[in-house]
Amino acid sequence: MASSVQLNKTPSTVLSARAQANGGPGETSATIEEGDSHGPEHIGHKDDGPLDWYVEGPGRRVGYDDLTAIDWIYEYTKERQRLRKILAHHTGLVGNLRQLLDASHVWFVLVASGISVGCVAAFINITSDWLGDIKTGYCKKGVGGGDFYLNKQFCCWGHDEFAQCQDWTPWPAALGIRARAGQFVMGYIFFIVFSVLFAVSAAILVKHYSIYAQHSGIAEIKTVLGGFVIRKFLGTWTLVTKSFGLILAVSSGMWLGKEGPFVHLACCCANIIMKPFESLSQNEARKREILSAAAASGISVAFGAPIGGVLFSLEQLSYYFPDKTMWQSFVCAMVAAVTLQALNPFHTGKLVLYQVTYTTGWYSFELAPFILLGIIGGIYGGLFIKLNMLVARLRKSASYPFRNRPLLEILVVSAISAVVNYPNLFMRAQLSELVYYLFAECATIGNNDIFGLCRATTAGALSMAWLLVAASLLGLLLASITFGLRIPAGIILPSLAIGALYGRTLGVVVQLIQKHFSTSLLFAACTTDVPCVIPGTYAIVGAASALAGVTRMTVSIVVIMFELTGALTYVLPIMIAVMLAKWIGDVFSTRGIYESWIQFNEYPYLENKDDAVMPHVLVSSLMTRVEEMKCLDANKPHTVENLQNMLRTTSYRGFPVVAFRKAGADVAETVSNRQYPRENTLLGYISRVELAFALERMTRPSGHRPSPEAETVVDSQTPCYFTYHPDIATGCGIDLRPWMDQTPITLNANSSLQLAVHMFQKLGLRYLLFIDRGAFRGILTKKDVWWILSASADGPRAEGFVADAETRRETALEEDESLEEARGLLQPELGEPAHQKMPS
Structure with missing residues (x-):
């Protein structure tokens, strides 16, 4: 830790500094994030000197800017301060009730979120099923066709065969067309028109109301849970737009799913519900714990698998998942599943349409086909990711014809999908x-x-098998093109469908072989009274293998498939297939589809794992050196005008505060002499946001001063100080210490890169400062570490520091002038210099 300079001041001086930093009656807690604010009786001591939480410590904070990383350590420190304040100000029965009320906020948000997610899921399921059937016909049941709002399943409820249902009228029949060829052509036309209409409508909603509603959202949710701030990504407009856009996109018949978007919608519900509770909404770390629990409820309603949802959040999404978050996820997932069960959208008692039940077992000779399904699933997952990323890179290229015309692209893709x-x-x-x-x-x-x-005949089964193979191959091609379009779209259900298609195909083949060679010793264990080979079980194992190959998840997939089927006896084949699919998929790439999109979009997400590949070098060879950056000299007087000019002409996210040996000396000249290890003592770090906010507060007109106790007369030449100075006590200078982090995390400059990376991963740091025998030597930011781990070839380091916002790296989702959007996540953080080419 960087040590603070000993400050000789009285408690009255400390309180005056706090009065200068604190906001007036007009300031709200939403504007400034702060911790405890005790009176003089709570001031501690350090080295026999007075201590104030704002003056010596992490300092005061302003709310995070859009597209910036949160400070996990500060957020949990702030939470501990809040709890200490509750305990100190409320004792006895009142204190116990106050603590109970405070703890109940979390559970209220979790229960309300679960209920909301269940209701949203039921609405989407019912509406999308009806619109999906509208492409082929309508229900004329009821007086004057009053039951037109029923989908085909409900319209034909009670009929053994849908083909004999007279209440459902295909569009060609409604037009009086009786010729078979005419019916096929007219049905074809209606199918294409409705498919294109629904898909384009979804794209229009996304374009005009919330660009954040596009894609599945899981890659962004992972990034948010990893500590990144994306304003409006979990807002009300995003929830509404994605809900209706998802209904239209699914109804279009394109190869996309709603399971991934359900996770995004669940997080939106939780984020909106927690807003009135400042203890949750104003603490970014606690907020992410709630979002992790909400994500579990999204998978719970998507698959009807509450336990699978908890494991999905743990295995795939969450960056930080303590025991209390697992318990909260369990409650939220359970409430969402109970709500969906109570609403019973399918009138079958099932939570999802494709929920089935198996009670039969499997034979030892089936182990070989199950292993083959696992291998196919890994190959499918690897090929899908490669093909999907190829399409994504093509969309970003300047030569792509639909680069600035996403509506036209969606129209073309939806039309091709309908035709196929x-x-x-x-x-x-x-x-x-x-x-x-x-x-x-x-x-x-x-x-x-x-x-x-x-089909009972061999010829019929073989012809059906060829259709299954064709559907799986065409589905792979269409899904790889569709996933990434600017509409709400998930990849989980298409992967399940493709895996089920090739799994059922293999099941049919194995069934035909068994029937053909029923007397063989290989099939001696089969009995005549029950089917020996059940193709449906092969479809289940194939679906699990395909999903594992695409996402590289393991345990959660096994549990989800078990909850979908209730087939305890098939857990072992599913485990084998999932294990092999992951291993085979890792041969292509260790990243799953969501990690690939995170990498492609350059989101600043650091995997909290120990298997990251990194160069074996000292951190001093990769850090931004003190000569290459802008530091604030604590021994040099700064004026308001100087600091404001610095903020205007530079684009750093923050500035190290250093006490140079020679006040005002050039940085490069001062640190070049290695004989004086204490010539640039690190005092702290001040963020660009906090510095700008503090200067703006103090330079307001006199009628809008932040506090009547702040008597400093401020003009452009007013001095500003980062250490104690007599001008502060006399009201002739601005004390910026309360806004400075005087205890930043530091590490020796000769440490290994691996140690520095582990500190970023485990502590959730935004930046890490490096010292050498107390002298400041350099800095690494989270984005620097991301570039290093990514081994990016397009991250050259510019000389000096980034002085112009024009040098920012290309955003993750490129700005589209035709859409007038600026969704892209990763402009490099303003405090980060450009990067040099990292060693491979």
Whole structure:
């Protein structure tokens, strides 16, 4: 830790400094983030001198800017200060009740979020199913067709075969077309028109109301939970836009899912509900604990798997997941699942449409096909990520014809998808319906075999198998193009569908082999009274392997599939397939689809893992050296005008405060003499935001001064100090110590890069300062570490410091002038210099 200079001042001076830093009656806690504010009786001592939390310590903070990283250490320090204040000011029964009320805020938010997520999921499921069926016909049930709002399932409720349902009217029949060829052509046209209409409508909603509603949102949620601030990403408009946009996108029949977006919607609900509770909404660390729990509820309603949702949040999303967060996630996921169960959107008692039940077992000869499914799943996952990233890079290229015309691109892709989907019966159906039939046993399907999955003849089974193969290959191609369009779109359900398609195919082949060679010794364990090979189980194992290959998740997928099927006996085959899919997928790349998008968009997300590959060098060879950056000399007087000019002409996020041996000496000249290790003693670090805010507060007109106790007469030449100075006590200078972090995390400049990276990963640091025998030597920021771990080839270090915002790196999601949007996350943080090419 950097040591602070001993300050010889009285308690009255300390209180005067606090009065100068504190806001007046007009200031709100939303503007300034602060910790405890005790009176004089709570002032401690350090080295027999007075201590104030704002003067010696992390300092006061302003709310975080958009697209910046949070300070985890400060946030938890602030929370401890808040709890100490409650304990100090409330004792006895009143104190116990106050603590109980404070603790109840979290549980109220969790329960309310779970209920909201369940209601939103039910609304989306019901509406998207109806609009999806509208592409093929409408319900004329009821007096004068009054039940047109029913989807095909509810319209034909009670019929054994949908083909015999007279209440559902296809569009060609409604137009009086009786010729089979005419019915096919007209049905084809209606299908294409509605598909394009729904997809373009979703794109228009995203463009005009909330650009943050695009994509699945999981990559951004991971980044947010990792400590990054994205304003409006979890706002009300994003929730509304993504809800309706997701309904339209899913109804279009494109190869996308709603499971990933459910996670984003759940986090939006939690973020909105917690806003009235300042103890949660004004603490970024606690807020992320609630968001982790809400993310579990999103998966809970997406799969009907509460436990799987908790594990998904733990394994895939959360950067920091203590025991209390697991318990909170469990409660939120359970409440969401109970709410969805109570609403019963499918009128079947199921939480999701493709939920099935298996009670049969499997035979030892099936182990080989299950292993093969795991291998196929890993190959599929690797190929999908490669192809999807290829398409994403193509979209960013200047030669891409739809680069600035996303609406036209979505129109073209949706039209192509509809043209390809309609002739293939498996691709024409909604993905959730398709997955249900692929998972189900033939005995369960009965007379409702609309896809012909249970054909008894060998020729019929083989022809159906070829359709399954064609659907899986075309689905891979369409899903890789669709995922990344500027509409709400997830990849989980398409992966399940593709895996179920090739899994069912293999199941049909194995079933035909068993029937052909039923007397073989290999199948001696089979009995005649029950089916020996059940293709639906192969679809389940294939779906799990495909999802594992794409996301590289393991435990959560096994639990989710178990909760979907209730087949305890098939847990072992699913585990084998998932394990192999991950191993095979890691051969292509160790990153899953979400990590690949994080990398592609240059989001500042550091994996909290110990397996990061990094060069074996000293941190001194990669840090930004003191000669290359702008430092504030504590021994040199600064004026308000000087500091404001510095803020205007530089783009750093913050400035180290250093006491140079020769006041006013040139930085490069001063530190060049290594014989004086104490010539640039590090006193602290002040953020650009805090410095700008403090100067703005003190330079307000006299009628808007932040505090009547601050008697300093401020003009452009008023001196500003980062250490104690007599001018502060006399009201002739501005004390900036309360806004300075005087205890920044420091490390020796000769430490290994691996140690520095681990400190960033484990402590959630925004920056790390380096010293050599007490002398300040350099700095590394979170973005520096990200570039190092990414081994990026396009991060050259510029000489000196970044003095112009024009030098910022290209944003993660490029600005689209036609959309007038600025969603992109990663402009390099303003306090970060440009980067040199990192060693591979």
